[in-house]
Amino acid sequence: MSSFNPELTRSQIFSQIPHVPMEGAHWTAQGVPDPIDADDDMSMGMLSSTASLRSSILRALEENGRKYHGYKDGKYVLPIDEQELERQESQYYLCLETFEKKLYFAPADRAHRVLDAGCGIDLLGGQNHWATCCILADVSQIFAILAEQHPHSEVIGVDLSPIQPTFMPPNAIFQIDDLEEDWNFSFKFDYIHTLMMAGAFRDWPRFLGQCHEFLERGGYVEVQDIDFPLRCDDGTMRPDSAVRRWSDLMMEAGERSGFKLDECGRVADMMRAAGFVDVVRVPFCWPVNRWPRDQRLKQLGLWAEENFAEGCEAMSMALFTRFMGWTKEEVVDFSARVRADLSDTSIHAYFPIYVTYGRKP
Template sequence: MSHTEPADATPARTTAPTDQPHNVPDFEVVLEADEEDASSDGEANSIRSSTASISSSILGYRIENGRTYHKYKDGKYNMPNDEREMDRLDLQHHMFLLSFDDKLGTAPPNEPEAKVGRVLDVGTGSGIWAMDFGDAHPEAEIIGIDLSAIQPEYTPPNVKFEIDDLEEPWTYSQPFGYIHSRLMNSAVSNWRRYVQKCFDNLEPGGYLELIEVGPFLRSDDGTLKPEHSVMKTLMLLVEASQKLGAAYQDPKELKSMMIDAGFTDVVMQQLKWPINPWPKEKRYKELGAWNSQNMDDGWEAICMAPLTRALGWTREEVLLMMVENRKDFKDRNIHAYVSM
């Protein structure tokens, strides 16, 4: 297995399970702070009307607190699907490329000479990963699924997008050689069932790559305190996710779930995204600068629906809380990072 897998980005092969699966040790990097920087016509009309109604429910959207959300399976996912969020997801995709040395992932199918058949991109969002993978692997057939029909109309010929709910039964006619699942925390109600479903839909020797974020920021030097406003908000988000039926999953537990499902050669490695450019090392300082923009653009999207839907907050209360949170995000004396 590749030695560059990010923690909680866990590719694995679906080779036959053994009594003692070979598991590569976890890896972790330590960041150093930069001291210099703190039929009849009637029937036909009825059919057309029904079809239009179905199309509207699947392809439509609705507005809530100034943001647009998916209409299909209304309310099931908490993140908006508007242009602001699509731009942020594309920025976030760039951050993953920086983290993975310009690769689209860390599982073997992402190696330059790798050949792969069918690929499933779960929660494809803007579709940027699926399209990039399709361009890089013209031999592959890529399917991207999402609750929102927000992907581009014109795509590589080997890429197609489907509107689907990952928690419904999967009815694919053929298994996949590679399943890519990125940042689905708070969108999956039962991770053990989800991992098993992925295993069951992979061909022998296929790979699953899970790239997930934990619910809390961390710091290695104690500069992030429980009393910081952003930590209090994260506690509220955890409470809200539980009430909404999709509690945050600790990514560290995914490795054992994969082994239990039958995966072998499971690799887990930690990836750290600083909240601002506080690190001394150039690579992490750059990631911190990008993540500062990522959090600035995305914090409202992350907080608004869970806090208003589950905890009864008003939009104004959420926005007021975010003012204090952003002070923490910009403070270079807080050496915090997002753990991936």
Template sequence: MAQPTAHVIHGGKQASPNNTWTNFEWEEPKLGKQVHGEITTARAFGTSGNLSSGFWRTGATSPGANSDGSHNLTYSSPLGDETACIIDGSATLTVVSTGAKYQVGPGSIISSPKGLEVYWEIDAPFFKKYWCIWNGTKAADNLPTDLLIGNISDSPDWVDYNFTEPKEGDLVAGELYFIRNGGSTGTMLSGVWRSGKGIAGSDLDDEGTMTTPYTGVLGDETILLLEGEVDVTETDSGKKHSFRAGDAIGLTSVAPALQVDEEAGNDTDVDSSLGSETSSTTSITSSILKYRQENGRTFHAYKDGQYLMPNDEREQDRLDLQHHLFLLTFSDKLYLSPAGQDGHKIHNALDVGTGTGLWATDFADEHPDTSVIGVDLSPIQSSFVPPNLSFQVDDIEEDWTFNVKFDFVYCRMMSGGLADWSGFFKRAYENIVPGGWVEVADILWPMTSDDGTLKEDSATLEWASKIIEGTKLIGRPCDGASKYKEKLGAQGFQNVQEKIFKWPQNTWPKDAKHKELGAWHLENSISALESTSVAVFTRVLGWKKEEVDVLLAKVRRELKDRSIHSYWPIYVVYGQKPEDAGVHASQTSWNWLGKKLF
């Protein structure tokens, strides 16, 4: 698998050839299918959510035109939060719910939240806009009820753009102002940035040309170049790009979307899952071995109710399968951090939420001189283990009472298992030797698709949203993997890195590696479907077991459906307790002279 820190540059030209423009068709919730104008796409996907951008135009001969070349349409941004910049033409926009009216023309910047109905009266003879659509996975607490309207010629208070590059550290490059700071479906920032003579820049020559490394530190970024020109070099590949005013640029922060295997068909004859594990320091007593019986499954008795996954033989088999899935994902590597490879020997290692203990066993075999401890709430591990490995039943959320400090702490698939990740990282920091490492591998809920084939009204997303709701109700949310990097850094860890992989839901991808991952994950997730759901739905949400079974039957069918190109993001985050170590961030180098909308 390609490392997901590599950047991909997408380029789109405002004056795109006519054969790249297609009719713009969309489903308006209250009106049904609509066709107005033409569209060309500069980028079709993002790496941290559904992100796309491009150009849209109308004219006398474009679909939906009135006899005089004008257009009248209702548009509610059904595909996600949208920010647009008007390039040509003029229009009157009316917010349907409030009657608020806005006049827009060249240079106008329109930011519309997903689902806000707006009536567009587009003047003849033509109209063109640059658009960027972001459809995140988390609804805002207070949904916007109006448009945000600005103009690129506005004169706000510009501020220096200070940011931190993983390799170079703190830099300043140009200045900016924000138009919007947040979206209705997730984190979306937009604004205007500029560089030039007399403007701040870490590497700015007398002519006003600025050269800067940039890794898209805040996430995927789409750009409309308003003035000037820019040359961009992809550091990893050496590939060069040149853009001029009017061009669109897309910078990804991780790996591109998977390609679909068009020849695979859409039959549903395979199987798939997710999982988690948990931990503290007590001897194995009869109370620990006395499991809880519920809905035909068994659960741990120690700290009863703290962890909602079963521990029976079916679940143990699934955890073993999932271990193989991780090895396949990481090309047979047990971990990705530089632990043990940077001059610091691993004397003591801790596996948090060890489950059946397979990872700890393999790690102990691979490091025979390392003392390895595996902790979990359930004593389900094999007694036939390497002599340098021991298991303990322990609650890792309590004070750690180990009699050693660790060189490496590893934690896998614990989403929904911990109440306080910041507290966990704090305890890890306190129990790791200087120069030691912590690494977390986890799944991000809910699953997603890059091409929209996983519909918002699907049984799968209904099921996932209920799981997220239930885990939040018990104070152990399962949708926090994307925040681990931030939390790790906040506790004092350095050289923090985040890598994102994809587990396809079934065998829909075209390339062999991801197709194999999809086959294994389908088996994993089908096996985990009941174990993930039963306690959350019945114990927390109050559903009847029969109601759960009906929903899960629908979900199983969708999980096997190859026409749904869904996947689960897998996050790997690691960091080092202070002491110098290498950083391996990928970046692009930018030679700027001009102004951009981001």
């Protein structure tokens, strides 16, 4: 807590992590890696164990003026256009500061093979986040130490769409797949990580069950996520307010679609049911604006307000039009009212954020 600087901008937060350039395998516009050195047994082995990226999976679904995953017929309900990717980048910085720059909480310092489930966008100047960051906990020295001491770590990033950087380290492989289907990896992992995947899985118990199956003994799974609905402890979020109605409608749309948004709060119990032990849950929160007196929470609230103001329409569009019978125009108009409430500091609302991890015995 003592290192928090309320004057820090989002870009300055991430600039505190030294960026050590790493030469990596080149990925073409089609998402297929260029040929690599045939003598590099590790790289060849990794490539042979993952699915090839074909041009057909680059298909995007255009709907209500937004672009969605074409893979699996637009199964994921968030857009993947430039506007949304910029919001996700902002959200990542918010997560980074919320967790005081800790990239993970499980004791996974010695993980050799890592799965980043829903690895998403590139945030490190052309390098995959977990390929460069997942092994070591000391954020200030991650890049240099990884390059020196962990040149043979294997990192698999899985997402529904090829939105990865042009360049990635040679120990990183990106695979397009649906992790709600049966996993077909030919190996097991030491650590599995997810960040902000609420609304991505219809069956969290099954996902965690497959995590358990594909972890080595002693391996960890970690879920870092938001938990709906919005909370308010002092009655300042009126039942008829737009932001309260938005939260309730998101919950209803999540139920109708199967993408329940209140699963994060139950992940600890799901992990135990899947067979994990030593389960730990670390709570955080995102105020919806600058209402807290605490300076750290006030700054987090400012960034959360910006993020949700930019994203409430994107979060709502597919859910409300596909499952609630709304029109695009209704979503746009309603989102404007929600944004007005988000900036109202008399509304003392917040989202719980939980980091939950467990070990496979």
